[in-house]
Amino acid sequence: MLIGELGEEALLRQLRSLFAVTSTGVPVGVGDDAAVIDVPAGHQMVWSTDILVEAIHFRTDWQPARTLGRKCLAVNISDIISMGALPHYALLTLSLSPDTDVEYIIELCQGFCDLAMEAGVAVIGGDTSASPAAMTICVTAGGLVPAGRAVLRSGAAPGDMILVIGNLGSASGGLKLLQENVMPRDYPGLMAAFLDPACLLSQSQAAAAAGATAMTDVSDGLSTDLAHICQESGVGARIFLDRLPVHPELTRLAANLGCDLKAMLLGGGEDYSLLLTVPPAAVDDTINTIAANSGTLVSVIGEITAGSGITLAAGDGSETPLPEQGFDHFIRSSDRR
Amino acid sequence: MLIGELGEEALLRQLRSLFAVTSTGVPVGVGDDAAVIDVPAGHQMVWSTDILVEAIHFRTDWQPARTLGRKCLAVNISDIISMGALPHYALLTLSLSPDTDVEYIIELCQGFCDLAMEAGVAVIGGDTSASPAAMTICVTAGGLVPAGRAVLRSGAAPGDMILVIGNLGSASGGLKLLQENVMPRDYPGLMAAFLDPACLLSQSQAAAAAGATAMTDVSDGLSTDLAHICQESGVGARIFLDRLPVHPELTRLAANLGCDLKAMLLGGGEDYSLLLTVPPAAVDDTINTIAANSGTLVSVIGEITAGSGITLAAGDGSETPLPEQGFDHFIRSSDRR
Numbered sequence: 001m002l003i004g005e006l007g008e009e010a011l012l013r014q015l016r017s018l019f020a021v022t023s024t025g026v027p028v029g030v031g032d033d034a035a036v037i038d039v040p041a042g043h044q045m046v047w048s049t050d051i052l053v054e055a056i057h058f059r060t061d062w063q064p065a066r067t068l069g070r071k072c073l074a075v076n077i078s079d080i081i082s083m084g085a086l087p088h089y090a091l092l093t094l095s096l097s098p099d100t101d102v103e104y105i106i107e108l109c110q111g112f113c114d115l116a117m118e119a120g121v122a123v124i125g126g127d128t129s130a131s132p133a134a135m136t137i138c139v140t141a142g143g144l145v146p147a148g149r150a151v152l153r154s155g156a157a158p159g160d161m162i163l164v165i166g167n168l169g170s171a172s173g174g175l176k177l178l179q180e181n182v183m184p185r186d187y188p189g190l191m192a193a194f195l196d197p198a199c200l201l202s203q204s205q206a207a208a209a210a211g212a213t214a215m216t217d218v219s220d221g222l223s224t225d226l227a228h229i230c231q232e233s234g235v236g237a238r239i240f241l242d243r244l245p246v247h248p249e250l251t252r253l254a255a256n257l258g259c260d261l262k263a264m265l266l267g268g269g270e271d272y273s274l275l276l277t278v279p280p281a282a283v284d285d286t287i288n289t290i291a292a293n294s295g296t297l298v299s300v301i302g303e304i305t306a307g308s309g310i311t312l313a314a315g316d317g318s319e320t321p322l323p324e325q326g327f328d329h330f331i332r333s334s335d336r337r
Numbered sequence: 338m339l340i341g342e343l344g345e346e347a348l349l350r351q352l353r354s355l356f357a358v359t360s361t362g363v364p365v366g367v368g369d370d371a372a373v374i375d376v377p378a379g380h381q382m383v384w385s386t387d388i389l390v391e392a393i394h395f396r397t398d399w400q401p402a403r404t405l406g407r408k409c410l411a412v413n414i415s416d417i418i419s420m421g422a423l424p425h426y427a428l429l430t431l432s433l434s435p436d437t438d439v440e441y442i443i444e445l446c447q448g449f450c451d452l453a454m455e456a457g458v459a460v461i462g463g464d465t466s467a468s469p470a471a472m473t474i475c476v477t478a479g480g481l482v483p484a485g486r487a488v489l490r491s492g493a494a495p496g497d498m499i500l501v502i503g504n505l506g507s508a509s510g511g512l513k514l515l516q517e518n519v520m521p522r523d524y525p526g527l528m529a530a531f532l533d534p535a536c537l538l539s540q541s542q543a544a545a546a547a548g549a550t551a552m553t554d555v556s557d558g559l560s561t562d563l564a565h566i567c568q569e570s571g572v573g574a575r576i577f578l579d580r581l582p583v584h585p586e587l588t589r590l591a592a593n594l595g596c597d598l599k600a601m602l603l604g605g606g607e608d609y610s611l612l613l614t615v616p617p618a619a620v621d622d623t624i625n626t627i628a629a630n631s632g633t634l635v636s637v638i639g640e641i642t643a644g645s646g647i648t649l650a651a652g653d654g655s656e657t658p659l660p661e662q663g664f665d666h667f668i669r670s671s672d673r674r
Contacts, residue, residue: 037383091477
């Protein structure tokens with residue numbers, strides 16, 4: 001059945017029963033003009049929003065609706081956890097062509113719900129609208145952090161070490177496989193990184209507890225995201241090129257397709273790995289806690305320097321400046337995506 | 338200049354300076370992974386989201402960008418204030434064709450900012466994306482209400498009187514003028530109702546303080562919105578047909594174009610008037626307080642009854658059942674819009 005046959009009221013009824021809130025802390029969930037939530041004493045709230053647009057961020061023929069639904073929430077949770085906060089709330093807005101299959105949307109919302117349950121997130125609101133063409137999915141997520149404990153981009157200090165939790169460039173590898181229609185089954189790790197990114201929830205909490213001075217997620221690519229930390233903190237950085245964490249499948253992909261592996265590691269976006277800075281004395285503790293609890297790879301990829309600018313240090317000791325780069329949605333001459 | 342020539346980074350820089358937060362209560366505004374906000378003790382938060390889609394909710398040739406920006410926030414503020422809460426925060430997400438004029442978007446955001454300033458709302462986050470076709474504008478708004486004092490849809494009781502703050506059907510009159518290209522200058526009140534709806538902020542606070550038992554905004558049309566209150570409260574309602582508040586321009590429009598005035602009053606959406614129920618003893622106080630403070634028209638349009646179903650009482654004492662109706666985004670056979 002198509003959305004245009006079912007109608008908005010009937011769709012909303014289905015979605016409301018899917019999103020019926022059972023969480024404590026949500027006295028009024030979906031169904032009134034707005035949701036009402038309790039905020040525990042001693043905490044601040046953390047809020048972020050992201051939009052995903054069909055043909056720009058996703059294609060319905062690239063992945064099952066269920067993982068698309070998961071990803072829509074995952075990219076928002078990523079913003080919340082990279083503040084050192086725990087995600088608690090989400091609002092989901094869909095604009096849909098009347099020709100959209102109802103089952104597809106229910107599956108998408110089920111995937112959204114699955115991750116919400118896993119991450120302890122209550123879906124407290126949303127909206128639906130017709131769309132003349134592309135589907136858009138807008139998610140707003142809220143979280144809680146003990147007052148004064150948010151980990152900002154502005155806290156990095158010279159001497160801090162730069163860590164990455166997770167890999168770099170994997171999602172851009174997955175995207176490349178889909179764009180070039182190259183045997184996705186041979187690269188399950190890269191496909192999962194792009195289509196169904198992991199939420200590094202416990203890892204981000206461990207990093208915050210271990211004393212991370214700055215943190216962000218690698219959504220726009222290492223170059224761009226590290227530049228944000230440097231700009232906000234008023235510092236520079238040196239990246240150890242041979243220490244960048246790379247998935248073995250990405251090395252293989254680059255060799256097979258003749259891609260520039262270094263460019264993918266430095267510029268590939270949508271990994272939702274975590275990029276953080278840590279005082280040298282806390283590095284071992286951070287790595288060991290995260291490795292022991294989750295098994296997730298943590299890599300020391302550089303160090304914060306005084307001044308400004310990011311340099312790239314090769315294994316032979318040579319250094320070159322790194323121009324800022326990343327994906328720009330609006331510049332059509334870009335061939336980065 | 339077009340968005341596709343300016344690029345996302347440059348656009349975001351402009352928007353960030355526009356939205357730079359000076360509010361207290363927002364330790365971290367736009368620019369980090371997420372915003373951080375303080376929540377005063379003894380309060381609950383209230384959150385809502387709405388999406389506006391080009392060609393569905395608005396047309397860029399129908400109104401200046403500035404009022405479109407105001408309206409995007411106004412429809413969200415309306416959800417917050419109809420909970421009896423005060424709006425404090427907003428997040429704004431835009432998906433834009435690269436062919437969009439930069440100046441148009443800056444004007445739109447300036448309009449959004451104008452109303453934010455007037456309403457005491459801090460813009461704490463957002464996102465931008467390319468869009469393959471239509472522009473979409475998604476807004477999430479947050480507010481604060483003293484704990485336990487939110488005015489829900491579920492609190493109406495038999496014997497309560499039904500009040501409307503503002504007029505009914507005016508926005509649908511404005512829409513009709515635009516759709517049929519009929520001398521909009523002759524109907525400034527209807528045009529303003531559709532293009533730049535007022536925020537009934539002080540009026541909603543007065544209604545909550547006077548003891549409103551249920552409240553919602555008239556976004557989907559009186560029939561639908563009153564049905565929501567009746568369903569959630571487990572009650573019925575009787576509407577006094579000859580007491581529905583109608584703008585003189587709407588009466589004139591209906592006569593000139595041969596429209597069904599009653600259908601516009603009962604079914605016209607997007608008025609963002611407030612629909613509330615009030616115990617009989619509090620009616621006079623509610624009306625007088627609002628009239629004295631704002632001059633806004635308050636009308637007693639009916640009463641809550643035991644049982645279920647909504648009836649329409651005519652001036653001659655006859656009663657007819659009112660079928661639920663309203664706008665459905667997805668059903669194409671609808672000619673209601």
